[in-house]
Amino acid sequence: MTDERTARERVVTAADELFYARGVRAVGMDAVRAAAGVPLKRIYAMFASKEDLLVAVLEQRRTTWDAGIASVTDPAATAREQLLAIFDFLDDWFREPTFRGCAFINTYGEMGPGSAAASAVVREQKTAFGEHVARLVADAGAPAWLAPQIVLLAEGAQTVAAVSGDADAARHARAAAETLLDAATRTTVSA
């Protein structure tokens, strides 16, 4: 048990990179073993199955995403700036050379009803993000119905950036979010 924790981390990180780059079903467990440098026997001692490993990968990505979002929204002064900072975060992400869309959406599309466990983690991530946005919208004094609209822009930006390879999607989304924020905070009417 020399590096029990780091071995697990190496496996999850290697699997994450491979799954994200090539798709889950396209990656064999032997490729994970080679990339992580951890023998198959140990991998199967940590994870009961490939699906278990996939769940661990998604959960790690969830905490990484939450931390990334927090790191960019927390320092912003106002709730409005915090909301818009989300799109700056997306902009940076879209420009990374390894960007290939939202891993949760990709996994959901590929596994779909084939893996209930994976779908559950994906759904959790999306609802958590929605709640975070809803909190920021409330802090900004905007009506609650603005939150799902902002979420739509964020999700759409990820899709468009992935499929069309258009990194400007984040800027378009940010501009739209500003317009929606302006319209929602100018007059606080109920829909």
Place this chain on the structure above:
Amino acid sequence: MTDERTARERVVTAADELFYARGVRAVGMDAVRAAAGVPLKRIYAMFASKEDLLVAVLEQRRTTWDAGIASVTDPAATAREQLLAIFDFLDDWFREPTFRGCAFINTYGEMGPGSAAASAVVREQKTAFGEHVARLVADAGAPAWLAPQIVLLAEGAQTVAAVSGDADAARHARAAAETLLDAATRTTVSA
């Protein structure tokens, strides 16, 4: 060659339903054969490989999508109503029991760089939709930068509806689109 054309249609339609419901890699060619009622030998006489069949499936879905969008936007009186009709179309679609997200996005996420041919069809579909929206935006007398924002809402709605199972995504997107249209047509400034 009794029903050459209908045999091909049966194969493509059966493959489409299976691929969409379960994911491409999760469906074997034998399942397509069973669902279409067309022997494997004939399938491979029409399509050189499974990837070829996938491309045919995506192309059929593309024309179906185009026709569906046109059927709902064409009758609308004004360009503004045509744009908003897109979201009514999505609303109907999201409520179909077989809805499982955008097949193009799902396929892109699953195949990714693994199938260049499929990715190309997906990209074509998305750019064609973007151009259609851009045309309607121009007809509405709105500035060009509104178009990618509307597209973002449409794509985001499909993602959210699929992952969260929230069919109201289309209504939120429509409301946001109305706000953006109002803001863009009120004053025609350049960004």
Place this chain on the structure above:
DNA sequence: TTGCGCGGAGAACGATCGTTCTCTACTGTA
């Protein structure tokens, strides 16, 4: 030094896949 137990490398196994091949039965013609 001599056993002993554990962990790693990789073979093995059963299943499934995409694709091809074989064999059988049928249709149309003399």
Place this chain on the structure above:
DNA sequence: TACAGTAGAGAACGATCGTTCTCCGCGCAA
């Protein structure tokens, strides 16, 4: 009726996958 050609049903093939098993070598107690 006899025959040629085609098309369908399903077996077969090679590859790959997830998962398990075997065997070898190394570190440690007496």
